[in-house]
Amino acid sequence: MRKRPSDLIVVIPYHPRPAQAQIHPQLESHRFSVLVTHRQLGKTVCAVNHLLKKALQNTRPHPRYFYIAPFLKQAKMIAWDYLKRYSAPLPGAAVNEAELCVKLPSGARIWVCGADNPDALRGTYADGVVLDEYAQIKPDVFTEIIRPMLLSREGWAVFMGTPKGQNAFFELFNRAQKAAQKEPGVWWVGVFRADESGVIAPGELERLRRETPEHIFRQEYLCDFTASAENILIPIDAVSASCARTYGPAELRFAPKTIGVDPARFGDDRSVICCRQGLKAFEPLVFRRLDNMALADRVARQIESFRPDAVFVDAGCGGGVIDRVRQLGFCVTEVPFGGAPSHPGQYANKRAEMWGEMAAWIKSGGALPECPELKADLCQVCYDFDAAGRMRLEPKEKIKERCGKSPDIADALALTFAAPVRPRACASEFARSEYDVL
Template identity: 75%
Template sequence: MPGKIKNAVQTAVIPYQPRYPQTLIHPQLETHRFCVLVTHRQMGKTVCAVNHLLKSALINTRPAPRYFYVAPLLKQAKMIAWDYFKRYSAPIPGVKINEAELCITLPTGAKIWVAGADNPDALRGTYADGVALDEYAQIKPGVFDEIIRPMLLSRGGWTLFTGTPKGQNAFYDLFTYAQKAARQQPDLWWCGVYPADTTGVIAPDELERIRQATPANVFRQEYLCDFAASCDNVLIPVDVVSAAFQRHYGAAEVAGAPRVMGVDPARFGDDRSVIFCRQGLQAYAPRVFKKLDNMALATRVAVEMQHFRPDAVFIDAGCGGGVIDRVRQLGFCVTEVPFGSAPVKAGQYANKRAEMWGEMAAWLKAGGALPPGGELRADLCAPVYDFDVAGRLRLEPKEKIKERTGRSPDLGDALALTFAFPVRRGAFAAEFARYEYGVL
């Protein structure tokens, strides 16, 4: 990370000590050409961008490197970033500051400009080795494609897009694209999301005061990085999931509740097979597998059943036929669940999948506890819903979610399967009353 930089011209020390999660972010910025960074307010994304630009400019050995920091407005760029550039570049011997042009010239010959997207035509006709687009949610659509991207062509330059969600606008579109691109081209694209309840930058008691004093949708958007905060058709809001991540129940607290296992076999090559276990209000860390065939997954399920001793096991019948048959051959009792089958609460839900997700949402709101995990958060918050002509809740199809977000909500579906049918505590209750899953 920025610190001591040495090249043929100068040895320089940038007075910057990154904190968590900046320590995780900078290695990604240095190894990917296109980065999308979504953060909560006051996380330090602008400081990240400033120091990434400074380090990149100092170590660039090409002739006359050029870098740009761009905010939505020139006045805004000067207010939030210019002082940072001057502060962090001040100890570099030979640095030149041009206040009129908002330009820093480093002893290497590299230049960094601070600019506003309110006058993007001023950037036309030049080249760039790297560009940081800050508060991208407020930058005019088309600035990157029409102005910035052509600037990068001759030098193979990089771009950092940073911001906090502001509804489902161009930044949201870029975010969803970046999620897909990061899976398809992991060496080129990176996408990071850092909500306030995971970074520790804002003290928990202060964050709670902010939550209480802030409208729920604003808090979800500004501090929990929820692009859907302004939408009213998200089945499970991010603040509900965040609250569930903060809860945990010990073995004694859930001892009388049934143990349930949900298994979602992979549908396609890049999907994941997931085994999720839950006892009452406590869900445990899922087992996630990639590129596992049905026979191998069936063995994993059998081993997990011996370990967890569930009272019921529900397996998605859509792609799990081979898994179900093999597990039964091994002498275990499992229940196949067609996602499109009739729900128990036929007047409330359109099909079984909608019912499972609806019951899971109610469980979360009633005090359900989740194991930590960014992918689980994304999966649970992904589906939107509507109502059919009979007024029954209908969930967005899994294929549509994958098309929209670039990933299938496999972890969410596996946990939802634990709500497929009512389950009674079985014969293992007495023997395993003091057993906490994963801890003997």
């Protein structure tokens, strides 16, 4: 590597494996890269050396680069030693243990950070960023914090990880594949499986296959995003098929209209309004940091424009919204997610029942909007059965811990299945016919 501004050649003690040698040219030639790898490929070593090379080659003043893992402790354990080891041969390189930062002789700096404190990155810029184990990083960290950091310097980003089911990393993987078709010089997607990379010896890989549960082996070593779908309530294939369906106004003419409202539970959750008419769900309305009064106003406006036959609101955190909407003269039904289901022998609680009915609707002809966030929410909820054989869902707290966010958008759509709904038009026509007969 060439150190600016002199012609000194600096040799870093890094000898890329064949798989890493395939990755480096792609990272060099694309602004955005999504790297899906099996365990023990060496993606972190690859990324650290990519950061070093780009930092040394940067001729701009004060270059800044960041390696980001889901948690600071994890980032320090995974990447900090690698960064110090590979930067050690650089004359004049300075290591700051307190800040987990290496200052290179060129003036560039590389930080090792955790996504668990993303606000610490606000207000700065970046020439390049590596986001490792992206499946465990909240998507908002990139969209709200990292992406703006790249604007002034037109910086690059590498998203890396091993599949962990159909979560935000899976959605990014799908979007990146589409983007790579439209902008092949900007986006690159690479998938490196253990049975193809040559990193793990065939005999050792076969032992891993025998000793590891099948779904874990497929996920961790064969990079299969659907491997853990055995207990996923709504598989991604069903969601994709639902998004491809379309229904015209004539086909929905006599179908009932429902609205589901899921008010935000915590500061970083989303308030969502979902509208559905029969077999068609419409694009959800998603709000962040909206107080109850403002959300109630949005709900009232949506009721006036959509003219639903029923409105269901999550009672858990929607008390203020429910009271205000009723005060405005609209009829709404509060739904406790932990309440008793209409089919107590089949479902453990109301939440499981709504999701179960929604899953059946999706699989039997329901049409979903092409909304990436909704698709991700739908495909991340797991289920099992209690001692009585009733279906129950994974607690929201565990979903949020695993995926970084609560499935708020899908919850709002599930609320439209809280109870059977009859269209008012049909009800009034039925009443007239009964009267006429009498």
